[in-house]
Amino acid sequence: MSSSTPARTRAEQKRQYREQPxxxxxxxxxxxxxxxxxxxxxxxxxxxxxxxxxxxxxxxxPNRALQDDWRRLGPDAFEFTVAEVVTPQDEEAGPHEDELWLLEQVWIERTSPFGERGYNLHPRIRDA
Known part of the structure; x- marks a missing residue:
């Protein structure tokens, strides 16, 4: 196996990642x-x-409470899940930010992830 094989593999993985919707x-x-x-x-x-x-x-x-619990309980005590995917009204255009905003409001109301119930510090939950 040549030394360029791992580089091509990484390049292929990067290309596949960029092309995935x-x-x-x-x-x-x-x-x-x-x-x-x-x-x-x-x-x-x-x-x-x-x-x-x-x-x-x-x-x-940056979320100290979450980090402290992670440190205390370990990674096996946490689940990372996709809760809901935006279904775009126009499949060609893809999801729009206003559709995501509406979904955010539904989930904030549904889960109330603040204070005793959650790690969120404010109602803005969008990642850049």
Whole structure:
């Protein structure tokens, strides 16, 4: 096997990642011990989920309460899930931000992820 094979493999993986359609929607990070959750949304769901998991794993997550629970309970006490994907009204155009905004409001009302019930600190749950 030549030394260029891993580079081509990485390049192919990057190309496949870029070409895969982005899903917009709602995600949850749930503490399975306490039931507390972090509710989030994004126009690209898998990016924030990966980022949250990575930041928690290196001890650098900006949400101190979530990081403290992760450190205390360990990664097996948390579930990372896609709760709902935006179904675009126009399949060709893809999901629109206003459709995601409406979905955010439904999930905020449904879960109330603040205070004792969750890790969210304010009602803006959209990841950039």
């Amino acid at each position: 982005r899903q917009a929607g709602i995600y949850l990070i749930r503490n399975t011990v306490s039931g507390k959750l972090l509710l989030g949304s994004s126009m690209n769901l898998h990016g924030p989920l990966n980022r949250h998991r990575f930041m928690l794993s290196i001890g650098a997550h």
